[in-house]
Amino acid sequence: MSIIEQMQQELQELKESSNLRTLPNLIHEGQDVIANGQRMLNLSSNDYLGLATDRTLREEFLKELTADSFLPTSSSSRLLTGNFTIYEKLEQTLAELFGTETALVFNSGYHANAGILPAVSDAQTLILADKLVHASLIDGIRLSTAKYIRYRHNDLKQLERLLAENHAAYRQVIIVTESIFSMDGDIADLKELVRLKHMYENVLLYVDEAHAFGARGEQGLGCAEEARCIREIDFLVGTFGKAAASAGAYIVCRRTIREYLVNRMRTLIFTTALPPVNIAWTLFVVRRLAGFRERRIHLKNISNILRKALKEKGYTCPSDSYIVPMIVGKSSDTILKAEELQRHGFYALPVRPPTVPEGTSRIRFSLTAEIREEEIRELIKIII
Numbered sequence: 345m346s347i348i349e350q351m352q353q354e355l356q357e358l359k360e361s362s363n364l365r366t367l368p369n370l371i372h373e374g375q376d377v378i379a380n381g382q383r384m385l386n387l388s389s390n391d392y393l394g395l396a397t398d399r400t401l402r403e404e405f406l407k408e409l410t411a412d413s414f415l416p417t418s419s420s421s422r423l424l425t426g427n428f429t430i431y432e433k434l435e436q437t438l439a440e441l442f443g444t445e446t447a448l449v450f451n452s453g454y455h456a457n458a459g460i461l462p463a464v465s466d467a468q469t470l471i472l473a474d475k476l477v478h479a480s481l482i483d484g485i486r487l488s489t490a491k492y493i494r495y496r497h498n499d500l501k502q503l504e505r506l507l508a509e510n511h512a513a514y515r516q517v518i519i520v521t522e523s524i525f526s527m528d529g530d531i532a533d534l535k536e537l538v539r540l541k542h543m544y545e546n547v548l549l550y551v552d553e554a555h556a557f558g559a560r561g562e563q564g565l566g567c568a569e570e571a572r573c574i575r576e577i578d579f580l581v582g583t584f585g586k587a588a589a590s591a592g593a594y595i596v597c598r599r600t601i602r603e604y605l606v607n608r609m610r611t612l613i614f615t616t617a618l619p620p621v622n623i624a625w626t627l628f629v630v631r632r633l634a635g636f637r638e639r640r641i642h643l644k645n646i647s648n649i650l651r652k653a654l655k656e657k658g659y660t661c662p663s664d665s666y667i668v669p670m671i672v673g674k675s676s677d678t679i680l681k682a683e684e685l686q687r688h689g690f691y692a693l694p695v696r697p698p699t700v701p702e703g704t705s706r707i708r709f710s711l712t713a714e715i716r717e718e719e720i721r722e723l724i725k726i727i728i
């Protein structure tokens with residue numbers, strides 16, 4: 345069989361098991377999406393604060409722009425000529441907000457996670473990663489020369505045992521977790537992770553706040569702000585593509601780590617920096633994050649309502665956030681349920697293996713602050 349025939353066969357198998365993916369045909373209109381000619385409320389967006397659909401905010405930003413500041417390309421890596429002052433401004437602002445020594449900005453969360461771990465680890469490093477960390481972190485681990493073990497999801501007892509058994513055999517151990525997990529919407533116990541890290545001298549902690557930055561914490565800085573442990577986390581990473589309604593990612597960390605990454609991180613060094621105009625927009629949003637408190641409170645409120653209703657209807661719902669999975673089980677059943685919701689005007693998407701473990705296919709609701717409580721109540725009425 346030729347390689348192309350092999351591909352065709354695999355695609356056919358994916359189709360038969362209801363796991364074939366295609367790029368959806370979408371038109372966006374404010375909070376709504378139009379798919380296959382049908383207008384639906386978007387319940388699958390990562391725009392947690394509703395900033396991406398906020399036209400007023402964009403208008404305000406555009407007022408500040410001129411032909412001189414609208415720079416659509418950096419034309420180069422930051423290590424060459426791509427380091428515009430707006431980058432440094434954003435990093436300074438982040439460091440001030442977080443109260444850390446420094447910050448460093450990347451082109452995306454994927455670049456950050458795929459690049460940091462390979463840069464800072466070697467063959468004498470052990471990485472202990474939560475079983476459910478994002479694919480970008482897995483790729484970072486794979487690209488590194490470190491040994492790694494994945495501990496059961498949020499099982500910090502197991503992590504504690506693994507640390508005790510292994511820490512002495514390695515130069516350094518790096519614990520890797522997300523704060524809010526993408527698929528279950530549950531949250532890692534950051535305080536306990538910090539406690540475990542402090543048990544041994546050679547342990548560092550890496551936390552990905554992709555889903556939390558902007559939407560959690562009094563100032564919108566994430567779960568580490570809530571848990572008051574920002575400076576205890578050695579690699580505190582977040583993205584701008586979700587609640588911050590932009591693109592890119594950051595790490596806040598001590599000076600040495602930043603300097604080291606600038607010298608060693610391939611996904612920072614060998615890529616053209618994001619357009620300065622994009623960085624300007626990120627800075628514009630980041631400066632306003634603390635002011636979006638009302639939106640965070642509303643988001644929390646509607647998320648509580650949906651989670652409670654799902655539990656009352658008999659669904660297991662591990663979530664403790666605005667990512668609210670409705671775990672159905674079989675992929676084919678999940679697709680039918682998603683289609684039913686879509687017929688009623690709710691754009692909710694099925695998530696299937698390999699994104700989630702076999703037998704846990706689910707509808708993944710991802711709520712945003714623009715969604716009204718009445719809309720959530722309508723949704724609850726049609727869920728069976």
Ligand SMILES: *Cc1c(COP(=O)(O)O)cnc(C)c1O
Nearest residue numbers: 452453454478480526554583585
């Ligand atoms: C979305 C996401 C990323 C990737 O961030 P991008 O900026 O979209 O590349 C990384 N980690 C987690 C946990 C995410 O959810």
